[in-house]
Amino acid sequence: MPTPTELAQALTRLKNNDRVTLIRISVPAEACPVCRSLQGAYPKDSVPALPPEGCSCPFGRTSASYDPVLAEIYP
Numbered sequence: 618m619p620t621p622t623e624l625a626q627a628l629t630r631l632k633n634n635d636r637v638t639l640i641r642i643s644v645p646a647e648a649c650p651v652c653r654s655l656q657g658a659y660p661k662d663s664v665p666a667l668p669p670e671g672c673s674c675p676f677g678r679t680s681a682s683y684d685p686v687l688a689e690i691y692p
């Protein structure tokens with residue numbers, strides 16, 4: 618599971634990558650309801666922060682993560 622620092626770094630990296638058109642939040646089935654509600658793809662300027670407020674995932678760490686949506690695949 619990523620730490621909040623790793624999540625923030627990953628988000629910055631994706632935002633700075635011009636080939637990334639959208640940023641997807643991937644959420645495994647075992648994540649808490651707050652995290653699961655965030656599943657989806659977002660424009661770079663409106664990506665929710667991870668971990669979200671009210672996250673109750675096991676071990677105090679969100680299991681959600683950021684994934685790039687690349688221009689070639691999803692223009």
Ligand SMILES: [Zn+2]
Nearest residue numbers: 649652672674
């Ligand atoms: Zn959570």
